[in-house]
Amino acid sequence: MKNVCVFCGSKPGGRPVYTEAAVQLGNSLAGRGIALVYGGATPGLMGTIADTVLAAGGRVIGVIPNRMVTREIAHEGVTVLHVVESMHERKALMMELADAFVAMPGGYGTLDEVSEVATWSQLKLHGKPKACGLLNVEGYFDPLTAYLDNALREGFLKRAHRELVFAEPDIERLLDRLAASNRAPIIDK
8 A cells, every 4th residue: 555545624624633633644644654645735634634744754646626726725845746627537536546545524525535436446447445444533424434334224235335435533543454455345236
């Protein structure tokens, strides 16, 4: 596991615990020699984790749509900054560059990214280990995991597809689980 894509908010959230988690995750990635792949922006948790990885001597690969560069939110200090034309290209390149995926607290964009990476795994459009590990900061993702558990109970997900997305409150255990994962299961949708 050389590159981990982190999906997270472009806002810091309403409690300091989210920023603290971004700093801890950034330090853990850099400490393990894992490069960060992320959305390429400076505000919020996105900027915090990028700055943390860079400050710890790690590598940061940003992917940002041109429209956001012109709004002056691109992080110009990252190791590599890919500028693409659309959000769709952004997600596709982030998925291509990453070996595994982590989601931190965030809003619609984070939910979209988690959903897309899980769907692509389910449809065999990528074979990355586990679709996404959710860094469950103080239970932030409990409602999402409850939704996924309900989708399993109601027959909208197979057990193996439900297991593509897992929640873990401990950063080191989350990274260990991703590192220990094999390729995504080959299961018909």
